[in-house]
Amino acid sequence: MEISGSRSFTLSLAFLLLSFCSGTCNAKDDTSAKSCTSSCGHVHNISYPFRLNDDPKYCGDVRYTLSCESNITVLYLPSSGKYYVQAINYNDKTIRLLDPGLVNTNCSSMPRNFPHNTLYYYDHYSRGNLTSIYYFKCLNPLNSSLYVDTAPCLNNTSSSSSSQPKTYSYVMVGQYMEVWELDEGCSAEGRAWMNLGHFDHSDYTNVSYKDIHSALVYGFELHFWPGIRCQGWNYGSSCFPDTIPGASTLD
Ligand SMILES: *[C@@H]1O[C@H](CO)[C@@H](O)[C@H](O)[C@H]1NC(C)=O
Ligand SMILES: *[C@@H]1O[C@H](CO)[C@@H](O)[C@H](O)[C@H]1NC(C)=O
Ligand SMILES: *[C@@H]1O[C@H](CO)[C@@H](O)[C@H](O)[C@H]1NC(C)=O
Ligand SMILES: *[C@@H]1O[C@H](CO)[C@@H](O)[C@H](O)[C@H]1NC(C)=O
Ligand SMILES: *[C@@H]1O[C@H](CO)[C@@H](O)[C@H](O)[C@H]1NC(C)=O
Ligand SMILES: *[C@@H]1O[C@H](CO)[C@@H](O)[C@H](O)[C@H]1NC(C)=O
Ligand SMILES: *[C@@H]1O[C@H](CO)[C@@H](O)[C@H](O)[C@H]1NC(C)=O
Numbered sequence: 344m345e346i347s348g349s350r351s352f353t354l355s356l357a358f359l360l361l362s363f364c365s366g367t368c369n370a371k372d373d374t375s376a377k378s379c380t381s382s383c384g385h386v387h388n389i390s391y392p393f394r395l396n397d398d399p400k401y402c403g404d405v406r407y408t409l410s411c412e413s414n415i416t417v418l419y420l421p422s423s424g425k426y427y428v429q430a431i432n433y434n435d436k437t438i439r440l441l442d443p444g445l446v447n448t449n450c451s452s453m454p455r456n457f458p459h460n461t462l463y464y465y466d467h468y469s470r471g472n473l474t475s476i477y478y479f480k481c482l483n484p485l486n487s488s489l490y491v492d493t494a495p496c497l498n499n500t501s502s503s504s505s506s507q508p509k510t511y512s513y514v515m516v517g518q519y520m521e522v523w524e525l526d527e528g529c530s531a532e533g534r535a536w537m538n539l540g541h542f543d544h545s546d547y548t549n550v551s552y553k554d555i556h557s558a559l560v561y562g563f564e565l566h567f568w569p570g571i572r573c574q575g576w577n578y579g580s581s582c583f584p585d586t587i588p589g590a591s592t593l594d
């Protein structure tokens with residue numbers, strides 16, 4: 344009787360200590376995670392949930408780890424590649440990213456990443472109000488209001504040798520594109536995300552590729568904490584990613 348009584352006392356004491364610790368220790372962890380502020384290049388306010396990879400472990404949230412490479416803040420999106428961080432807005436919960444291939448002063452510069460699909464749940468980000476710019480090379484000139492001629496930024500290549508046929512270069516603006524929508528003789532060469540709102544409406548017939556390039560070098564915004572809003576499809580209170588790897592859609 345006595346033994347079991349003292350044991351239950353020890354157990355409840357241990358339980359008490361444990362719950363005391365789990366309460367206060369977590370609270371302390373949370374405060375320190377939010378107490379860190381780092382800076383890299385022109386991104387000065389890197390704070391919770393973001394952290395730099397050489398910050399102390401308790402800083403920020405590991406899912407939002409950025410790195411500082413030659414004074415440039417870099418984010419690796421597992422499904423898309425490496426992007427330069429342009430700005431973080433903690434009020435809107437958005438991060439503005441730029442493809443490292445796109446250079447402000449050079450409209451011949453092209454995106455380096457080719458994100459084939461939308462963001463996955465493991466990216467920990469969701470799309471903001473974005474559209475896509477698809478890059479094409481075609482064996483024949485196209486006459487369609489859907490396509491924007493990229494000259495003189497990206498020119499048609501001349502057939503210098505018989506193994507390299509003459510190609511025509513275009514971009515298409517569009518939210519989604521299915522691979523079977525590609526015109527015959529055309530191949531997709533790249534894709535970049537662009538914030539909507541740079542151009543009026545969805546009429547791109549009068550938009551030059553130079554304008555599109557200027558819009559691209561501003562970067563595009565993703566939402567962090569995507570759990571707040573569902574980026575895929577909702578079923579009840581559950582949220583599922585909206586793509587299946589290997590599916591034929593390019594978005
Ligand atoms: C990094 O950027 C900061 C802020 O722009 C600047 O003060 C510093 O000199 C830069 N350092 C290097 C090594 O470029
Ligand atoms: C940095 O971000 C935190 C929120 O994470 C905010 O409280 C603080 O005011 C910001 N500081 C500056 C200088 O923007
Ligand atoms: C502009 O970018 C293109 C493609 O990356 C490159 O070939 C060219 O050398 C660049 N021009 C300048 C002036 O940097
Ligand atoms: C392109 O198509 C439009 C209408 O579809 C036509 O008026 C125009 O002549 C065509 N241009 C060329 C170069 O084929
Ligand atoms: C590329 O080819 C298209 C279609 O023939 C033409 O409209 C455009 O001017 C050409 N661009 C250059 C830079 O030659
Ligand atoms: C494209 O062609 C234009 C005019 O023919 C030329 O001025 C420009 O330098 C060319 N651009 C590239 C990237 O070759
Ligand atoms: C996205 O941008 C388009 C064009 O600017 C606008 O019409 C639409 O309302 C925006 N949607 C959201 C959710 O912000």
Ligand SMILES: *[C@@H]1O[C@H](CO)[C@@H](O)[C@H](O)[C@H]1NC(C)=O
Pocket residue numbers: 546548549
């Ligand atoms: C495109 O621009 C031309 C010349 O500036 C103008 O006449 C035409 O109405 C514009 N088309 C559209 C659809 O805005």
